[in-house]
Amino acid sequence: MIRLNNREFEEIVSYIRSNYGINLEKKQVLIECRMAREMEKRGLTSFTQYMEQMRNDRSGEMAGEMINRITTNYTYFMREPAHFSALYNDILPDLFEDRGMGICNIWSAGCSTGEEVYSVAMLVQDYRERGARMPGIRITATDISGEALKKAEEGIYPLKELESLPGPWQRKYCHVRDGNTFAVDERLRYNIRFRRHNLMEQPPGADKYDLILCRNVMIYFDRQSRGRLIRQLEQCLKPGGYLLVGHAELLAADETGLKAVYPAVYKNIKTR
Ligand SMILES: C[S@@+](CC[C@H](N)C(=O)[O-])C[C@H]1O[C@@H](n2cnc3c(N)ncnc32)[C@H](O)[C@@H]1O
Missing domain, CATH: 1.10.155 (Chemotaxis Receptor Methyltransferase Cher; domain 1)
Structure with a gap:
């Protein structure tokens, strides 16, 4: 070597x-x-x-x-399950209620090989299938690693990864292809836009987001870059929107103007 x-x-x-x-x-x-x-x-x-x-x-x-x-691309479906319970039970209902029949923009920032964004898409799809009143959903998933993004776009995973998903969702949203792999259902894929994006640069698209997941990314950053990223994420969060970071990356009160509402979940409580 x-x-x-x-x-x-x-x-x-x-x-x-x-x-x-x-x-x-x-x-x-x-x-x-x-x-x-x-x-x-x-x-x-x-x-x-x-x-x-x-x-x-x-x-x-x-x-x-x-x-x-x-880059370290380690990830898995439903990683940090407390986040997914909070999303399912409180955050998505709150956002959907608030956004009415408009559009709800979701960004998985540092999506790696896609397990995070497909986990969110499963929550959304489950909602949709229950006939709940909800806005249109647009999901953007970005990462700096082209290799990780390619796998995310393919949406094909080793069978072992099914283990972290609830049984009914394994059956509904995952299709076993052969003895080794499964593919995520098309219903999850169609409204996700994957893009290569460096979090040290301007956010993707002109849109502001209702929900941003930027989890287990800034843990690898230096102090200055972490501060810059937090400010930037805050700026592209709509009023009433939520930011989720990894449980090992909690934001200190002097780092953010967002309100901590659950562990590693922050809400933009500004009204405009
Ligand atoms: C450990 S993974 C986290 C994946 C997922 N968010 C999760 O929590 O399981 C970290 C991801 O951040 C990405 N990343 C690191 N630095 C980045 C940067 N400057 N811009 C965009 N993505 C970055 C890496 O490529 C990697 O895929």
Whole structure:
């Protein structure tokens, strides 16, 4: 495996932090391990060569490859179940009531391979099937990793992942394809728009959102990027809208003007 010298390590840490917000200060071995295959594939013998080629690569392909390797995409269906109970029992009914027959915009920011956004889509679909009065739903799902997004768009998962879903939803929304995989139902997929998006840049689309899930993303960020992201998420939340972060990423009172309404759930209580 090719090792990083101090200068190369500092250069990569600074590049990733300033472009993507991710803090790799204590992750030298992780970078070396995860980049090993890319270095080999390109026949490179040092990280200096990699960084030089990457900076000259106008297509952005190498930077994309690097971010695919560096990001941690761990996720699963109904991760942090307390959030999904709160969504089902309180947050979605509150939003649907408030938005009437208008549009409800949902954003899964840092959706990884899609399990989070499909879990939300299952809640919404269940609502719809119960004949409840509800607004039109638009769901945007974004991630910086093109590789993770591709899997999200495909919506095909190993059978083992069914375990975290309630039995009736496994039967209704998941179709076993072969001995190893299942596909999520088309009814979940049709109103989700997947996009590659860097959370260090302007939010996707001109819309403001009624519900934002940005969970287990800023846990990897440095302090400054985390602050910037929180401000940005706050700005694109509609009055009455909700922001969900990971339970390990709770927002301090001095970090946000949003009101904590459940653990790791915040509401924009401004009226306009
Ligand atoms: C651990 S996963 C979390 C997935 C899901 N939200 C969950 O809670 O299970 C973190 C995701 O954040 C994405 N990510 C990290 N930095 C990002 C950035 N600057 N912009 C957009 N996505 C980013 C990673 O690619 C990864 O897929």
